[in-house]
Structures are given as structure tokens and as C-alpha cells.
Amino acid sequence: MQRSSRPFAPFEFMIAWRYLRARRAEGGVSVMTWISLIGIALGVMALIATMAVRSGFRAEFVDTILGANPHTTLYMAPRQIDDETAVPGIISDYDALTQAVAALPGVTRATAVVKGQVLVQAGDRSNIGQVYGLTLADLKAIPRVADAETGIGNIDDFDSGIAIGSGIARELGVGVGSSVRLISPDGAQTAFGTTPRVNAYKVAYIFTAGRYDIDQTRVYMPLAEAQSFFNREDAADEIQIMTTDPERVDRLTPALLAAGGEGAQVWTWRDSSGQFLKALDIEDDVMFVILSILVLIASMNITSGLIMLVKNKGRDIGILRTMGLTQGSILRVFFLCGAFTGIIGTLIGVVLGVALSLNISSIMAAVNWLTGGGAWDPAIRGIYELPAKLRGIDLLKAVSLSLVLSLVVTWFPARRAARMNPVEALRYE
Template identity: 30%
Template sequence: MFHPLPLYIGLRYTRAKRRNHFISFISGTSMVGITLGIVALIVVLSVMNGFHKEIQQRILSMASHATLTDPYGGGMQDWVTTLDRVRTHADVVGAAPFVEVQGMLVNSSFVSGALIRGILPAEEDQVADLRREMVSGSVDDLVDGEFNIILGRDLAAFLGVGPGDKVTVVTPQVSATPVGIMPRLKRFTVSGIFAVGMADYDRNAAFIHLRDGAKLLNLGDAVSGVRIKLTDMWQAPRLAREIAYDLGGTYRLIDWTQVHNNFFSALAMEKRMMGIILFLIVAVAAFNIVSTLVMVVTDKQSDIAVLRTLGLSPGRVMATFMVQGTMIGLIGTLLGMVAGVILAWNVEPAVGAIESLFGVHFLDPSIYYINELPSDVRLSDVLSIGGGAFLMSVLATLYPAWRAARTQPAEALRYE
């Protein structure tokens, strides 16, 4: 016999074949419940992590990490000097000027609002991946004075245009004419189509050359602002403040976490709430250990009484039954963590097999941002889920073990 004695007896109770098979069934059910709950949690949170990461990458492939604009809403006249100063900052990877306006695109009877951004193709490569997202045409087709335009795939489909077709750009700026005040109009030639995989861009964005945009908006030599790409996008709030301070607070600087704050906050809240809801599955399974141990304590009344008469203290009796319940939780937790990680790593083939078997399609690309299930297994999530489940299992053993410790030998052996 090895020591400590409570560990030896608790493990023996766990291994031994019980006379009451119903107790064994409840114990096995608790273990399986913990395992399945942990598997569900790990897989769901890993898929949500992958989904959030995919959406984030798609957004930031087109959005800058930080944007420098005039605080009064006017154009930046000295943008060349400002651009050079920004690029000297150690944490700036690249910077590019832009002009931007909310306008309308018209083709025959089809009209759609769009965010129209003027860019310098060579400079834009430093802050965005537009060139990589091109479906047809090239970013280099945006040439000063040719008034070419690149449209998102869904926007082009709605307007019924393709490369070589003409669209009319209507801006909020107005011009005085002999017949009165008229909105500013300009015909552009569609030179390319891009597709990011997000409706915010594919349905609502268009790109033109920077100088064409400045002429359209009557900005002269000014631009709307400067887009900045940083070495570490997760440090964007701090780095943006440093850059703004270096520029003397002359311009307004906002980072991507401010622009997309509501969206990413909603995703984070969704993940937290889903984790809490699914953790209730683990909680139910863990607290089945209570009923299991209560029945075990009742079944082992005479054994407990004999141990007490032999000098085993109430504390060691309590530890004995805590060991038994803890082993159920530990085995269920370890099995759940291993199975959950394996399934999370292979969730896409598993979902594909289910779709083929039942003839269904879970992710419609016309509704969702993605048409597959990306998975991002994070060690922190796996450890926190496993640790929480194991802790809950240990807590579930306290009351039955306390009841066992309060067993009175004389009462338990009265009818033996």
C-alpha cells in the first residue's frame, strides 16, 4: 500500500467494479458529458477565432492601420511634407495619400451609392492589398487624366458594367451653371474589377487616380488625408498617439480599432456569450458528479465506518471521496481537450463530409462573409476551458465528500 492513504483508497474505489451498476452508469455519463462539453467548447471557440481572424484580415487588407486627416474637414495642403515625416517614424511600414468622397455611380437606370477613393497606385501598395484582390484589370490602369475607375465585383454587377464600360460619377460638390446649381458629374471608364470577399468593399467601394479625384472634388493640390501601415497593427492605438504627438497635434489621427470598434466589439461579445452558454454543458456534466458521489457515499457507509474506527480522520475520509470525483473530472477533461483539439484541427473536412452526406450547405457565400469554416486553435482557450472544467469537477466533489466525512461509525454499523 502506498501513501497518502486517501489517494490509494480513492483510486481503488475508482478502479473497482461497483456492486451498484447504476452508480457506474451515472459516473460514466458524467465523464462523457464533461468530454463532449469540452469538445464542443474548443471546436466552437476555435471556429469563431478562425472566423474573426479571417474577417479581420479581409478588412485590414483594404483598410489602413491608421488614417491622418485634417481636423476641420478640409484638405491637407502640405501632405508631401507630412508624408515624409510620417515615414521617418520607426514603426511605420508605409504611408500613402488619398482623396475620398461619398458619391453615386450611374449607368443608365442603375444608380448606387459608393465610397470613391482616389489613390496613387504605386504608393497604395504600401498600405493595402488592392493589387492582390484584382479580378480583372490592373491597379496600374489608374493613370492621371484618363479618368479610369476600378469597381468592386458586386457593385459592378449591380450597375451592369464591366471593363471598358462607362459610368457617371456624381459627387456632393456642386457647380454654378447658367441654369443654376448643378451637382458635379464626370464620366469614368471601368478599367478593372476587384473582389475582397466582403460586401463593405465589393458592393460599396470604387477607386480612381488621386489627381482625378482631386480634380473631381476641386481640391487643387490638396488631398483628403494620409493612410498609414504600422509594424504591429495590435499596437495601433499607442503608435497612432505617438505619431500624432510627433506631428505636433496638427492633424486628426484615428486607428483601425476606432473605425471598426463596434464591429469587433460585437464579435468579441458574441464569443464571450457563446463560451458562457456552452460552458453550461460542462457545468451540468460536472455537477452530475455530485449525484454520483452521493450515491457512492451511501453505498460505502459501512466501509467509511470501518475506516473511521481504524483511526482515519474525517479530513482524510473527505479527501478519499474527493480523489474519486476528481478522477472522473480529470479523465473527462483530458479526453475532451485531446478530442476537441483534434476535431478543431480537422473541422473543415468534417463539415465537408457532413455536407456531402446530407446534401446541405452550411455557409452560403451570398449571406456570410466566408464559404468555409476556418479554425484557429489557441492554447489559451484550450487551457482555460480544461482548467475551468477541472475546477468545476473538484468543486462538485466537496459536498458529497463532506457528507462522507460526517458519517458516524456507530450509526453506520448499527444494522451490519
């Protein structure tokens, strides 16, 4: 009576490993093994690097939004003067409303802001600017702006000047201490109509928020000066709010609307960037599916290699069966042959993928140098560099996918080897 050995006995590993070792007479099998291993390694590397870059891009994009913009904004609906004319709503009692909003659970900071669009000029150069009027304390509370490592000048001098983005400073060719002119079409009312308002201000501070569109357009002005410049005497345009949990900012909307009263409206950071983030999520899913197909194609090479191995080892299978090995043992031997290839390829792919992700900045710098600086355009992508963020869940997904596919495609040729009739295998030997 044939006695079954325990599953995955040491001799099964030994036979499987010997079959995978290169031999001159079985070069085809060895070549297919190497092709399978390299294909899986490259597929896993690409999958890990892509997911790391996508995670890093999303994290950096969200961080630049939340680091220089409010999590949510409370403002008043436009006022209708007549059938054809409407004026933007303003907040007259902004001090009381700011204190009421700041007292709401989940709110960390509330800031009264005056907003307006201007033309910024220095010499014969000009640029469009979006002005935010606020206090020095509120400016210091903006993480991406009040960053001593990226800022130029002393932010404490803000009350005696203005703060501008590094993009505007570069376009206008100005630095700290330079003078710029702000021109607003909504100026003083005269008998001949509205005249543009032109004021000169000293640049007290230059910031880099990390987003191209912010650095290229944003200007911060002391609140009192902004109220005077934009004809907002004792009023504000909106209340900008920071929260403890930006990802769940929508939960605060009912309380904010109640605090604002009639005509109040809310605009969250998800309203302004939600569609882009949804597009990123869809792209993440599509990229994962595409790269998973690449890993599957690489795994299918294991099937080809194992079929060739089973064909070349027909005589060995017959001898092993006559020596007492069961179908289960033969199945496990050839299953281990494919599993070794998948596991080793996956491990190599993980190492290469992690190394590529950790050095993505250096790689992109080299690519930019080779292409003359056109590989990463911040004017299109919004942020200045291609970031990468390795997450444990992404590594787990890549490893699990590769191993599962490798083991699944290994099963079928291993099962074919186990069902081989030893008599037929030895008939012509």
C-alpha cells in the same frame, strides 16, 4: 496504534477504479458516472469551440479591417464659408505632409488619398461606390487588395483603368476589361449651377478584400484621375497611414496632429470599429460565463453519482475502516472516483472541442447546405465565413475550469464518506 498510509497510494487508485467499473447490481452508480462524464465532455467541447470561434471571428474581423484600411487617417477639419455653409477640408501640400508623416517613428507608410462617393453603372445596373484615388505603388501596398490569389486581372494595369470590389463586379455583371460609368453629383461648375460629372472607365482589376461592405462598395482610381474627377486639383482629402503596431496606434496621434498643423484631425481604426470590438469582448465574457455554468451543472452530476456510490458502498467503507484504512484514505478513494470522471470527461471534451474547431468550416458548409444558404449571411456579419482560431490560453482556461469544478464538487461527498462511522455502517449488515 493506526498507521497512516502515504497519500494517494497505489491501492487507493485501485479501489477507486474498481468502484467506478460497471456492475449489474450497481447500475445506477454506473449510469450516473456516464451521465457526468458525457455532460462534462460536452460542456468542455462547447466551451472550447465557442472560444475558438469567437477568437477566430475577432481575428478575421480585425485582419480584414487592417488589411484593406489604414491604421489611422490624418485629415483637415471642414472649412466654414458662412454661417450655413461648410466645405470639407483639403490638404494642398499633400506631398510634403506625406513625407513628414512617413518620417515619424512607428509609421511604415503614408498615402495621400482623394475620396468621393459615386454611382457606378454598367448597362441598366447600378451600385453605390466609394472611390479612393491613390497611386499604383500605394495600391500594391494594401495587403487584402493586392492579393494575387484572390484578385482577378493584372494590378499593374491600374493606371489605365480602375480597380473595383468583387461585390460591385458581381452586382453589375462586369469583369476585367469591361467598361463602367462613374457618376458624381459634384461635377463641373456652369452658369446654370453644378452639373453631374460622368466618365467611363475600363475595369483593370477586381479584388476581394474579405469584407462584404468593402467588396460591395469600394473603387480604386489613379490619384491624378481622381483629383480631376472630384475637382481636387493638386490636393488630397486625407493622408492614410500604416503603422508598426496597430494595437497601439493612439500613441501616434500627438505626433500626427503636430505634423498636420492647425486644423489637423486624426481618425484611427479603433475609432471606426472600437465599439464593435468592445461588444465582441463583452459577448466573449458573457458566453464564457454561460458555458461555465453548463460545465458546473455537468460537474454537479458527479456529486449525485458519488453520493449514490457512498450509500451503496457503506458496508465496504466499514470493512476498510476496520482493516486499518484511515479517514484520509477513504476520503482520497472517493475523491479519486470523482476526479477520474472529471479528468476523463475533460480530456474527451478537449479532443471533441479541438476537432470541432478545426472542422468548423466544413460543418458550417453542411449547415448552409441543409438550410439553403441562410445560416451565414456575409451582408449581416461582414465576413464571408465563420472562422475558428484555437489559442493555448483558451484551451488552458477550459481545462482549468472543468478540472477545478470537478474536483471541488467531488470534495464534499468524499468528505462525507470519510466521516462515516464504521460501526454504523456495519450494524445492519
